[in-house]
Amino acid sequence: MAKKKEKKAGKRMKKKELVKVLLEFFHTKQDEVLSxxxxxxxxxxxxxxxxxxxxxxxxxxxxDDYITEVDKHKYxxxxxxxEMTGTFQxxxxxxxxxxxxxxGEPIFVAERNxxxxxxxxxxxxxxxxxxxxxxxxxEVIEILERANDTFVxxxxxxxxxxxxxxxxxxLANDIFIPKEKLKGGKT
Numbered sequence: 001m002a003k004k005k006e007k008k009a010g011k012r013m014k015k016k017e018l019v020k021v022l023l024e025f026f027h028t029k030q031d032e033v034l035s036x037x038x039x040x041x042x043x044x045x046x047x048x049x050x051x052x053x054x055x056x057x058x059x060x061x062x063x064d065d066y067i068t069e070v071d072k073h074k075y076x077x078x079x080x081x082x083e084m085t086g087t088f089q090x091x092x093x094x095x096x097x098x099x100x101x102x103x104g105e106p107i108f109v110a111e112r113n114x115x116x117x118x119x120x121x122x123x124x125x126x127x128x129x130x131x132x133x134x135x136x137x138x139e140v141i142e143i144l145e146r147a148n149d150t151f152v153x154x155x156x157x158x159x160x161x162x163x164x165x166x167x168x169x170x171l172a173n174d175i176f177i178p179k180e181k182l183k184g185g186k187t
Contacts, residue, residue, distance in 0.1 A: 012049075012050075013050060013053075015053060015057065018050070018053055018054060018057060019057055021043060022039075022043070022054070022057055022058070022061070023061075023066075025039070025042065025043060026067060026075075026077040027077065029077070030077050031076075032076070033070050033071075033074050033075070033076045034074065034075050034076070035073060035074050036055070036058075036073040036074070036075075037073075039054065039058075039075075040054065058075060061075075062075070066078060083124055083125065083126055083127070083141070084098070084100050084101075084107075084124070084125055084127055084138070085100075085101050085122070085123070085124050085144065086098055086099050086100040086101045086122070086123070086125070087099045087101075087120055087121070087122060087123075088109070088114070088117040088118070088119070088120070088121045088122075088123045088140065089106070089119060089120070090114070090117070090118060090119040090171075094110075094111045095108065096108070096109045096110070096111065096114055096117075097109060098123065098125050098138050098140075105136070107125065107127065107136050107137065107138045108135050108136065108137050108138070109125065109137070109138050109139065109140060110137065113137075113138070113139035113140060114140050115139075115140040115141070115142075115143065116143075116173065117140045117143050118146065118147065118148060118171065119147065119148075120147035120148070121143055121144075121145065121146055121147050122143075122144045122145040122147070123140045123142065123143050123144060124140070124141055124142040124144060125138035125139060125140050125141060126138060126139050126141050151164060151166050151171075151175060152166065152167065153165050153166035153167055153175075154167075155177075155185050155186070157182070157185070157186065159179075160178075160179050161176065161177065161178055161179055162176075162177045162178075162179065162182055162185065163175065163176060163177065164177060
């Protein structure tokens with residue numbers, strides 16, 4: 001009589017678990033292009049169902065613009081969502097830029113994404129994925145330190161409020177001052 005082989009009933013990895021493992025793996029290899037075979041080997045994905053699940057997750061992450069398929073079955077983490085600290089450079093034409101602390105290429109920050117940061121403020125930005133034909137772009141998510149807290153300009157007083165209009169036009173907005181905080185200031 002033939003003996004039956006005992007199968008190892010290993011715990012099967014669920015989709016949520018595999019997504020978490022894949023994201024952590026891509027973050028450890030941020031600047032590298034990873035082949036499908038390399039991903040399978042490094043994450044010990046040996047069974048066919050696990051490999052198929054991994055391929056499905058990779059295609060979903062690619063569609064969500066979290067990773068980029070560089071070549072057939074070769075993937076790379078997008079810089080989307082990567083946070084950086086550095087100096088904000090405001091320009092009067094609205095084409096603001098961010099210079100990373102360690103140096104490097106300036107990153108474009110649209111006026112709508114500047115969070116009222118002023119010239120030379122130390123800020124933290126979220127770096128968006130670079131689209132084809134466009135320059136890298138970021139969004140200010142936190143102003144860490146103001147470079148300037150004293151402003152000189154013309155005070156324009158109205159009935160219940162006032163504005164300070166600065167002489168240098170690099171500020172995108174005039175500074176609003178409530179009437180009760182004027183402390184005797186006049187036009």
